Amino acid sequence: MDRFDNIPEVALAWHKAGKGAALATVVETWGSAPRRIGSQLAINSAGEIEGSVSGGCVEGAVILEAIEAIESGKQMLLEYGVSDGDAFAVGLACGGTIRILVEPVGSVLPVAVLEDLVAARAARAAVAVVSDLNTGARELVRGGFDERFRMDRSGFEAGEQVFVAIHNPPLRMIVVGAVHIAQALVPMARIAGFDPVLIEPRGAFGSQARFPGEQILDDWPDEAVAKLGLDARTALVLLTHDPKLDDPALEQALAADCFYIGALGSTRTHAKRVERLGAAGFTAAQIGRIHGPVGLDIGAANPAEIAVSILSQVVGVLRGATP
Template sequence: MGGLNMSALTGAPELALDWHRAGRGAVLATVVETWGSAPRRVGSQMVVSGDGQIEGSVSGGCVEGAVMMEAIDALEACKGTLLEYGVSDGDAFAVGLACGGTIRVLVEPVGPVLDEDVLAELVAARSARQAVAYVCDGKTGGGHLVREGFDTRFRMDRSGVEEDGRFVAIHNPPLRLVIVGAVHIAQNLVPMARLAGFDPIIVDPRAAFGSEARFPGETIVDEWPDEAMAQIGLDARTALVLLTHDPKLDDPALHVALKSDVFYIGALGSKRTHAGRVERLSEAGYSQDDIARIHGPIGLNIGAAGPSEIAVSVLAEMVQVLRVGA
């Protein structure tokens, strides 16, 4: 307990940069369009080394071998290329799909097409949890990074081809869920959040609550909530859920969160409890707009009964705010 495991993100861009700088040669292959029941979503990536090593996937195993050969050819020719494959019904069934589909894969050799400096900037942004988009020609590759625009794509985590033919690859930081209060609801919410793609962090200075026995294998921070928030580093890809019912624990976290750009703040408690929370925050100098960011009572009104159903309502509200807006 007491530590954070914030290991560096390792994916296709990171491997491509490492392999290129090691002199092995590297090619990034990215799914840019799909039709039908394609095995992987747009934006999925595979990296191929000049000596034929591959990591990642663009089709769940259906066409990786063919993409590898085309990638090595592209590396030798110093050209980007757009590949198209049809995934047969038989191959689709083998990777767990009901029917086949078609995918287009953009192949970009690092160096001659995908500039090393651009790739290094992308890797640095991913490591720093900065949301960026890689924008390139959808047929030949070779692009640059942007940090503004494409608001809908960023919000929906949706890479894709624009009407003008540019391909936009969205690189959002992984989603995080910070839970203050290692209570029963948290025990239900943590595994649900993981299934939905969130990395949970539990904050509770009370050793009896925030224990390995209650949350096996999870990241637990046993600092006071305001100190924990500073240690974690709140950002726009973070949701904060307060479950303690105790102002001594909830309020310090709120004071930090309301000064951050977390996309969701939810606080457990009745309407009366929330009214008291609003009063305390108003007295502390927070504006009505600031306080309105807090979802309290927490969760969608689905008539939830019991910790597991409350956890469902909280997760649903988090996703709604993330994808649709407050």
């Protein structure tokens, strides 16, 4: 998924309301594709939709097929070619081919599996729906596909018989310190698919005038982090350069499962940070999770360039390209 959506939730609500529902999922692409593998579209028997499988190229045809699938109670595996002209209309340079799996809720996709999926998403749990197209079995799993979970990559296993639909929680970036770097980092993070949250107890820094439309928490960092929670889809970036603000949040992060921890400061500043955390009882392995000084060494010379280096490092750690 490109971003968190409510497509499974909508499909479940439609089914429970007696409207009939089906989930259409992109399972394979060739050439240029408007939507990535795993993208979904919910359709009900009245033709209402939520989501997208092609950005508008083939939605009309998929809706008709899905309504028929809801009526017949059978799965469908559809294949469409997208012309260069249609692709250009949705912003692509050339066309391609996509395959779409249509699963009526209840008859093909068990309601219990869909309910468990919705509950897992609400709890920010990483899960996958495994669909055996040969036997018709559907199963919700919480592990076993480490590379797919890490890369957010749905796809076929065992040839073209078993499709694994990855449902990761939305990526989140918690930024402590409403400094100039944050003014560049927060919108960059949003563009990259993160849901950013800014923590800043100093009112003059954390204002809507400086960060229009952003979520800003004016609590002390340790209190705000405790409220938000830290999990495997969360990156924590500390930019205050003030131990009184950074260290309490750091201590919570080192005891949590967030995939990235970065802290602003020079090599000397980080050495002092390591010393303080060691005295507080944290192990060398725990402290070693901190990226400090924060960001990749790209010779960044201003706040925006530093923000680029931070976001690049965060994505590299997420995808396994950066230690």
